[in-house]
Amino acid sequence: MQSMEITNTAIVLGGGLSGISCAVQLNQMGYHVSLVESRKFLGGRSFSFNYQSPSEIIDNGQHVVLGCCTYFFEFLDTIEASQYWESGDILNISMRDTCGNKWSLRETKWLFPIHLLPSLLHFPFISYVERIGIIFALLMAKIQRENYAMQNESFHDWLKKCRQSDRVIKRFWSVIVKPVFNDGLDNISASMGVMFIKVALLGKRGSSNVFYPTVGLSNCIGKPSEDYLAFVGCDLYLGNSVDSILRNDDRVSGIRLSNGRVLNSDIVVSALPYPSLLRVLGNSAIDLEHVSGDISKLRSSGIINVYLWYKRPLMEEKFCMVVGSPIESIFNRTDITASNHNSDEMIVSDRRYYCAVLSIGNAQDYMKWNHEEIVVFFTQELVRIFADPDLIMPVHSKIIKQHEATIRCQPGSTEYRSDCMTSLDNFF
Structure with a gap:
């Protein structure tokens, strides 16, 4: 077969996960792609860096991904x-409380699709009747049909309609759902909570x-x-930001970089954070209309990693x-990166320290707290x-604050989100 000359060009703005995946897709569709990123590396908020004291590669924040994220x-x-x-072969999430109790949310593989039932019936942090109530809410979510009202209702209010007590919401639903959306349940739409x-x-x-990830985020996302x-x-x-x-x-012809250089293209796709x-x-x-x-x-919504x-x-x-506890999750980073210690282990005075x-x-x-205040509070x-x-x-501590880590999925916020298409023919 003769190779076909690529004549269509595309510019992607932003080198985070959205921008990278968009560039990959456009390339596979036959476009010659130019990707513009203000930083000197790809990955957006998913990156790592060399921390000098102690010497170790650390991430801007510990990340996890659920198996349902197939794309x-x-x-x-x-x-x-x-x-x-x-990941492990099955779901097995350890949970601890502030009284020394420990339990695991563990699936029973051969019981699928009711694989969580045995584990939930032994959830130790609430009463047996409240555990039955959790199962009832799961069943309600299973049969719940998506509707417009759910986009404007909070997940907290939806749970109350499913007869979930304040204690169950605090000690189960918040623990499970809040880390997914990085927000309180009253600031998550019922539509998003039920979808999860x-x-x-x-x-x-x-x-x-x-x-x-078993290596730094830059090594498992940005660099590849x-x-x-x-x-x-x-x-x-x-290292080039778009101006x-x-x-x-009714069309766009290209972009101007902050250094004044102009790039022309058949289409332009923005994968920039909304403030940018x-x-x-x-x-x-281009008017906002x-x-x-x-x-x-x-x-x-912001995230702090200690x-x-x-x-x-x-x-x-x-x-x-x-x-x-205000601590959502605790990661044994040294154990997670155990298979890659050549890059991630930390040695001080010939003695190993655990991260x-x-x-x-x-x-x-907590964003306005200083380093010492955060360390004292959370070590307590x-x-x-x-x-x-x-x-x-x-032995040592490092605080990483991300003031704008994730978009809030608040009730009513769906109508604020833009569609992929704009009124300009070739701007997405």
Whole structure:
């Protein structure tokens, strides 16, 4: 077969996961793609960096992915990075409370699709009657039909309609659902909360399995993506931010970079965070009315990750979720990266130290706290969880704050989100 010359060109704005996957798809459709990213690396908020004191590769935040995220795993297969993500054969999530109790949300494989039933019936942090109530809510979600009212109702209110007590909401539903959306249940739409139950908890086999990266995020997302896109012939403009989109009547003709350089293209696709897109549109001859919804009303929620180093492992499991604490999850980072210690292990004075990561979602209340205040408060929480007074004194600590980590899926926010299409023919 004769090779066909590629004549269609596309520019993708933004080198996060959305931008990378968009560039991959456009390339596979036959476009010559140019990807523009303001940072000098790909990956967006999913990146790692070399931390010098102590010397270790750490992430901007500990990430996990559920098995129901099938498009993400197809993306990993495409860029040949699936080998860097690990999960157990079945769902088995450890949970701890602040009184020293421990339990596992574990599926019984041969009972699928009621694989969570035995585990839920033994959930120790609430009464037996309340456990039956959880099963009732799961059944209600299974038969719930999507409707417009659910987009404007909070998941908290939907749970109350399903006769869930405040204690059950706090000690079960918040523990399970809040980390997924990085928000309180009163700020998550019922539509999104029920979708999570259907797709993840009650979905296909393996949908609720938890996957975590065994190397730094840059090594399992950013660098493989950069290598793949370069290999297939995409042009990467790293360290170049977009200033404006150039318009020609009812079409766009290209973009102008912040250094003044103009790139022309047949189509332009924005995968920018909404605040960045608002800035670019403001610099362009493109009114917000050309974009559906009202992206100026979308809001973000923050995450804080607390890296702590100790002289011994914090726990046996690779990660656990926490009941009744502002700490959502605890990750045994040293154990998670055990197969890749050449890059991730940390040695100080010829002695090994063990790294744990605390994840605190919806963390607006803690963003103004200084380093010492955060370390003191959350190490005290660890003392409560593990009943170990030595945890109050880590060898070293590092705080990473992400003020705009995720978009809030608030009730009513669906109408603010833009469609993929705009009123301009070739701007998406």
